[in-house]
Amino acid sequence: MDIRNIKTFQTIIKLGSFQRAAEELQYGQSTVTMHIQKLEGDLGVKLLERGKKLKLTEAGRLFHQNADMLLKDYDFLHTSIAELIQGEAGIVRIGVMEPTASYRLPSILGPFLQQHPKVKVSIQIGNTTILGQMLNEGSIDLAICSTPDTGIENTFEPLFNEELALLVPDTHPLAVKEVIHLRDLQNENILITNSLCPYRQKLESSLLEKGGSPYAGMEIGNMAALKFYVQANFGIAVVPVITAMPNPEGTVLKKIQDLDSGLVTGMLRKTSGSSFSTAAEKLISLLREELQTIYRS
Structure with missing residues (x-):
């Protein structure tokens, strides 16, 4: 079924004549007649009784009652597709x-x-x-x-x-050390994330390469929680700078000189x-x- 034919049918019923529907839709009257003939052919049933006054058949009344919903669904779908194409x-x-x-x-x-x-x-x-x-x-x-x-x-x-830095309690000896290297983290209790975390993988490879191993580690599965465990004196942690700015009360954020540009x-x-x-x-x-x-x- 052509959606235009359905709109033509509904317009005819609304205005009461083929001629008025043609004027409303800016079609020739022959086009309006063709639309109805095509619609009835598609449905396999007569919708209108022609005469001095238009009369709906039983099938026509049923179709008329439900066609508005069909048109609304079509308009909604058409608008949705247009918005999708336009990126809206x-x-x-x-x-x-x-x-x-x-x-x-x-x-x-x-x-x-x-x-x-x-x-x-x-x-x-x-x-x-x-x-x-x-x-x-x-x-x-x-x-x-x-x-x-x-x-x-x-x-x-x-x-x-992603820039990384060392977060330590302000009572920790590293908090007052002016220059910190990875080797200074040797044997420290370092708070770490799970083994699949790229930040932990980077830290461990850097410690291994530059003399910061071995170390003791407490695993904490959530990176955002690290700063709170440092604040509570569970250990120290290498964290993304953005997660510790401003650093929690009682902690100090320190740059590690030989830890490269970040992740x-x-x-x-x-x-x-x-x-x-x-x-x-x-x-x-x-x-x-x-x-x-x-x-x-």
């Missing part, structure tokens, strides 16, 4: 690692969603390994994570370095075989622009 609607599924998920993403997403209120965003938080698996399974569209062990199926675009964080996407909605492309461009400013700040 759609669903974007993002995987994000910490601390970007908690400390950077909300300030970027807020203004975007105010400007595009019909865009739906789904956020999954996890480490780089988990996010890479989710991307390969198709449960997210892109990931913001550290440098992964990428294969040919994925492409990683570096965006910024590279970027955007992980499928190399091929996936297409993005216009809304997704808009958000991807915004994420790229906003996160790259960290390089320049």
